Amino acid sequence: MDSPIRVLHVDDDPDFRELTAELLERENDRFTVSTAPGPEAGRERLESAEFDCVVSDFDMPGESGIAFLETVRADYPDLPFILFTGKGSEEVASDAISAGVTDYLQKAIGSEQYELLANRIATAVDQYRTARELERQNDLFEKAESIGNVGAWEYDIVTDTSYVSDEVLRIHGLDTDEHLTPEETIEYFHPDDRDEIRTAFRGAIDDGRAYDLELRMRDADGTQHWVRTRGEPQSEDGDIVRVRGILQDITEQKRREKKLERQNARLEEFAHVVSHDIRNPLQVASGKLEIARQTDDPEAFTQAEEALARIETIIENILTLARHGRTVDETEPVQLQEVAQEAWETVETEGLNLSFDTEVELAADSDRLRQLLENLFANTVEHGDGAHTIRIGEIQPLYTATRTSGDTTTGFYVADDGGGIPEDIRDEVFDSGFTTAAESTGFGLAIVAQIAEAHGWDVTVTDSYDGGARFEFTEQPAGGAD
Template structure:
């Protein structure tokens, strides 16, 4: 009875599971009389099958025992050499404030009892000659341990809940019926960027993006009126750094719950998920476009080539071989454009400081310009992917020349939106809102301006219909907005806004 079967180090360890109510109860009896300590242990184990009782005759080894073993209750004599029971209690309370401690002593009076209660003893019982006292002691130990374990279980649950709330990827909030924050979990500071205490009392929809606010308000107040609804709302949230992360909020009306009396909302940041979804959607759209090209645009020149080959075999006329040659070149052009479009949608641009003049001149050199002229009216440094920006300009230049009014005799102008005074050189100039490419050709009718950016759309005989689709894809990859209007010379004018200026 002097050794325990319980594992060492299990009690009061931060994060350790508390003992279950039906686990054996480990008791340490401390008495300077070894025989009396053993007798007490024997009677206690007879009184309850779930008691596991050990003994010590000295206070110092008893404290060591508490350090090494999981003890659920201490039963101590009062009058012991070196350290009396109350001094021992003080030492135990310093280390284990809530551990049940029963003072079981033959030297009892009202003064000792009062002092013991003031010192924080769990229970006090005087020794007697009747063995029935051990049944009383056993019951008091069992009651004390039951309360102790229940308290530990609650505390453990509270600590676990606190850690879950602090480290959760969700923000848990309670909203009043008039849409004001009543509570936000600590994770709000990490996820939303605000001190949760400072947000209490704030109107929740003040943080929603103006374009998303109405929908969020409608869903919320509908749920206030109808508790059976479980709304899920996605909206952009105003972060203190000026960004607008996308939140997904799931709500439940618990206004009638007396423990909550509010609308419980779980919100999480889904910005990255939305980005991946949009990227996947773009890739799927590109795949559909490529499928369309393979099934339609390539079929025509393939049919021409096959028919011409059959006629060449039948007649030997060299004109049929010319048609085959044109068809094969057409197929090659379409494949090149499709591959370019696919690459643009797959990889993110690698941006750097790029001179608008330099990249425009490089693009012009790569195009069969014929009698066309290039005029760079303003220049600036742009933050862009040089290779892709050159591809964008090449396609625009080719488009202008292909649709020129008089066999390629066209002037193409490149400049800045809201430009400064920089002219035709690499000197730094304010980039304004972006840049433009304009020409004095036939222009593009207003009714066709949306369709020209679709894959496969072409009004020219030699075009593949992918040039402007690639332009749109490159602009989107950079985060630029593209618009198409009339130039001052009557041709087409492509404007690119949202362009970041290069750092000086």
């Protein structure tokens, strides 16, 4: 190292201070030596300027070099401090070491002692700077790990030992003082992904094959994450001796990818609607208007108006899908019964009854939730042949041998007692444009699915207890997939 070194020399003898400063700067041109006549003046210099090392006498009036060292250590715990004294003894040396002195050197006649002191100063400062640089790099590494949600790990094949950084432990939901072996790590992966990571890890050890995988993992609390795990084998003298890699939490990235996939799917749906669903009634309207111009047939005008009204309905549904496709950013506690009553009043229910099995409170955007319920009520009116009652209630927690009270799924349902939905089309009823009625636009349940997804809910359809359709809404699992 060749950077300048700023030295503060504290000694009550003015002639010795001047001599020491002159000889030190002569010994090493990196040195710039400032002086102080005692500990109090030394502390003032330390407060007003920055120094790389303190050199202090021991025997000074009013305050010893050991006492001065103790006050310096209170504010500058790692600053190099060399006791350079003419009064040396084993007791002084022991006290100095206890107080945290960096080095201890006795004064002596001759220039050789100043050469030795200069070497001790340079060594102490270089070690101090190296330690600070290493600390800074470690701090930057830890911050980079935290910001990027990425941790590092290493497995030593020869010694069968492993190391993981703090961020790896945090991704696993563990405290940073815990230990984690490769086999223990594998157990945190989703059961369906364990064979893949185990095979990849063995391939790195046995055959030197690097791997880069995106897999699912559950942390110590049972929360699911998506992680990227990479392993890079390293060799010495032709033998694989270790595997090093990274583990990165990519849950948010996966969510963004999933959101982008949904947006692309909606764009495709909109393109289909524009190219097909709107084109058909537009052609009908155009044809009927041509007939009306030629024949003045009132029925042709009526049919053209009906076709244009259908186009308007389709466009409104497209706009609704676009609005409700966005993620819900803010929710509030809402009473499902109250929102359902408001939705009920806006739909022509034609003699249907609304019943509540339980009171349900949930976090939601009340406006979007009302739109969801309106569409479900309208769906029953339009397709629930023979339905008399729509029932709303809570899906009770389900406890199993593998679930604890903190790992249950709850939600709500909307069910009717009509004709139900055939099992072979249940996967299609939420697709935009899908309908079993010629006069329907096929967007009602697609909007329901979009609103549910925006809230982070899964929606499924099954049979109700009365034989009709039952729509169930439950929270999506953390991480976006099981």
